[in-house]
Amino acid sequence: MHIVVLAGGIGGARFLTGVRAHARMTGADVTAIVNVADDVVLHGLRISPDLDSVMYTLGGGADPERGWGRAGETWAIKGELAAYGAEPTWFGLGDKDVATHLVRTTMLNAGYPLSAVTEALCARWQPGVRLLPATDDRLETHVVVADDAGQRAIHFQEWWVRYRGEIPTRRFVFVGADVAKPAAGVLDALSTADVVLLAPSNPVVSIAPILAVSALREALAGGTAPVVGVSPVIGGAPVRGMADRCLAVTGVECTAAGVGGLLGARSAGGVLDGWLVDSTDAGTEVPGVTVGAAPLWMTDEAATAAMVRAALELV
Amino acid sequence: MHIVVLAGGIGGARFLTGVRAHARMTGADVTAIVNVADDVVLHGLRISPDLDSVMYTLGGGADPERGWGRAGETWAIKGELAAYGAEPTWFGLGDKDVATHLVRTTMLNAGYPLSAVTEALCARWQPGVRLLPATDDRLETHVVVADDAGQRAIHFQEWWVRYRGEIPTRRFVFVGADVAKPAAGVLDALSTADVVLLAPSNPVVSIAPILAVSALREALAGGTAPVVGVSPVIGGAPVRGMADRCLAVTGVECTAAGVGGLLGARSAGGVLDGWLVDSTDAGTEVPGVTVGAAPLWMTDEAATAAMVRAALELV
Numbered sequence: 026m027h028i029v030v031l032a033g034g035i036g037g038a039r040f041l042t043g044v045r046a047h048a049r050m051t052g053a054d055v056t057a058i059v060n061v062a063d064d065v066v067l068h069g070l071r072i073s074p075d076l077d078s079v080m081y082t083l084g085g086g087a088d089p090e091r092g093w094g095r096a097g098e099t100w101a102i103k104g105e106l107a108a109y110g111a112e113p114t115w116f117g118l119g120d121k122d123v124a125t126h127l128v129r130t131t132m133l134n135a136g137y138p139l140s141a142v143t144e145a146l147c148a149r150w151q152p153g154v155r156l157l158p159a160t161d162d163r164l165e166t167h168v169v170v171a172d173d174a175g176q177r178a179i180h181f182q183e184w185w186v187r188y189r190g191e192i193p194t195r196r197f198v199f200v201g202a203d204v205a206k207p208a209a210g211v212l213d214a215l216s217t218a219d220v221v222l223l224a225p226s227n228p229v230v231s232i233a234p235i236l237a238v239s240a241l242r243e244a245l246a247g248g249t250a251p252v253v254g255v256s257p258v259i260g261g262a263p264v265r266g267m268a269d270r271c272l273a274v275t276g277v278e279c280t281a282a283g284v285g286g287l288l289g290a291r292s293a294g295g296v297l298d299g300w301l302v303d304s305t306d307a308g309t310e311v312p313g314v315t316v317g318a319a320p321l322w323m324t325d326e327a328a329t330a331a332m333v334r335a336a337l338e339l340v
Numbered sequence: 341m342h343i344v345v346l347a348g349g350i351g352g353a354r355f356l357t358g359v360r361a362h363a364r365m366t367g368a369d370v371t372a373i374v375n376v377a378d379d380v381v382l383h384g385l386r387i388s389p390d391l392d393s394v395m396y397t398l399g400g401g402a403d404p405e406r407g408w409g410r411a412g413e414t415w416a417i418k419g420e421l422a423a424y425g426a427e428p429t430w431f432g433l434g435d436k437d438v439a440t441h442l443v444r445t446t447m448l449n450a451g452y453p454l455s456a457v458t459e460a461l462c463a464r465w466q467p468g469v470r471l472l473p474a475t476d477d478r479l480e481t482h483v484v485v486a487d488d489a490g491q492r493a494i495h496f497q498e499w500w501v502r503y504r505g506e507i508p509t510r511r512f513v514f515v516g517a518d519v520a521k522p523a524a525g526v527l528d529a530l531s532t533a534d535v536v537l538l539a540p541s542n543p544v545v546s547i548a549p550i551l552a553v554s555a556l557r558e559a560l561a562g563g564t565a566p567v568v569g570v571s572p573v574i575g576g577a578p579v580r581g582m583a584d585r586c587l588a589v590t591g592v593e594c595t596a597a598g599v600g601g602l603l604g605a606r607s608a609g610g611v612l613d614g615w616l617v618d619s620t621d622a623g624t625e626v627p628g629v630t631v632g633a634a635p636l637w638m639t640d641e642a643a644t645a646a647m648v649r650a651a652l653e654l655v
Contacts, residue, residue: 068442068443069442098416099416101413101435101436102438102439105435105439106439109440110464111439120417120420120435121417123435123438124417124420125420125424127383127384127385127417127421131384134384148425149424
């Protein structure tokens with residue numbers, strides 16, 4: 026049994042702990058295809074927030090309180106960069122985290138693709154699942170905003186971290202998506218998948234940019250493995266993060282039905298065969314998609330593994 | 341009065357505190373031309389140990405106990421890089437220090453010359469003297485060693501930090517010296533100098549690579565300003581560091597006379613007009629050079645300023 030999971034950062038990481046727990050019980054292999062469109066170069070460092078969130082979480086190195094970054098993190102560099110007046114100051118680079126970025130940046134500059142770099146970093150963290158970036162090419166979510174400074178495109182991290190999404194926003198653009206190819210290993214993983222799960226990650230800025238890699242989307246939509254999504258929205262509100270703000274920008278209702286419709290039925294040009302919603306959203310309908318309901322609060326690993334079982338049982 | 345000082349790292353930094361103290365009393369301007377041949381790129385970071393030692397020391401940010409690096413330094417990154425197995429592990433990169441290297445590397449990669457980067461970093465540290473790298477070009481001291489692994493050239497930092505100079509050593513090579521040009525501002529500084537002082541820095545690996553920049557050496561040797569060196573050797577032993585090991589490699593006696601002779605009289609193709617030795621070395625002779633004696637232990641700023649006065653009074 027080979028389970029492939031499309032995942033963003035923190036929510037994806039949490040979901041993957043449940044997939045891994047299920048896989049350990051059943052002997053399944055797990056490959057996670059992770060969003061890289063949040064990636065950004067700051068202070069010369071290539072930062073891959075979603076890959077790192079998954080790697081740190083599955084490797085036992087994540088900060089459980091803050092939800093992102095490393096446990097026991099220190100902040101000397103952040104203070105020093107501010108003392109030098111080095112922009113930007115709105116992104117919090119932890120000292121331990123910087124070491125990861127140094128290793129990644131050095132390897133990328135030496136010519137290794139991000140997929141190989143990720144494998145090398147995982148040699149330390151032993152996440153227990155195979156982590157693949159969606160693409161080894163440049164793919165960045167930019168956000169077209171319009172405020173007193175006029176209309177302009179800013180990097181997703183600036184929109185997310187600096188403005189917390191609280192700035193008049195027109196649309197999201199996946200820069201590079203038109204030419205990005207799936208990373209090494211991605212098409213092989215999809216072609217050998219017995220099932221593909223979409224983690225309850227932000228549908229607009231985590232799942233959508235993965236699917237914006239056209240060859241990846243085609244392999245998913247045209248493949249033999251059933252595809253089951255897990256709703257990141259419960260009772261009309263996102264489980265975590267700012268999916269509501271992102272959905273509002275795209276004009277999609279922040280409901281389990283809205284997100285399910287956004288992803289769409291495979292039979293109608295979308296990607297879903299199944300859609301798992303929270304028990305409180307039972308009765309949700311998405312045309313052409315088998316909808317199931319189960320408790321979707323990822324309170325602990327056992328609850329999350331139960332979600333995964335419910336998703337797998339849908340198809 | 342414009343005093344130009346050629347300086348290496350820790351000893352040069354200490355000496356410059358005395359030059360600055362003297363200049364504050366007399367209203368003189370000070371320009372320090374600093375060795376860059378110790379510079380190295382590690383983990384993708386451009387590290388300039390001598391410039392940083394001078395900048396941190398004069399800016400009040402140096403660790404007074406350890407003699408190098410930042411006061412209150414932390415070491416999270418070093419531990420993380422080791423956990424990743426990232427080579428080399430023998431160079432201790434402090435967290436605060438890394439921030440300096442990130443700013444420097446980012447500016448260099450953006451196209452700024454090292455002289456402009458140094459000026460930008462000094463906007464924070466306010467060292468009170470003008471700091472110039474000897475060159476904006478690549479100039480690196482490599483060391484030809486010969487041990488069981490055969491003869492090979494290693495970077496000076498590897499020889500110094502990893503092997504502590506305790507490896508069979510053939511010679512030093514200043515890679516890039518044949519084409520390196522003086523950094524922006526260096527020739528102007530020398531042409532307006534009223535006097536040039538050579539700090540009591542390592543003559544073989546700090547002062548020599550500065551003088552290996554041919555246009556710089558020609559401007560010094562052919563200029564109108566008198567040149568006075570201060571001996572880094574007292575009573576046959578280096579004041580600090582490993583000048584004795586370096587001198588042994590070059591076949592020069594580790595005495596005030598030996599180092600004075602290595603630098604040589606300006607009238608005989610060398611660079612010195614005056615040579616200040618420690619009181620215990622009074623009577624030292626260097627052909628063609630005016631030799632003076634004074635206490636050369638840089639125990640505090642006042643003692644160091646007195647050294648500087650003695651050097652200036654020699655010519």
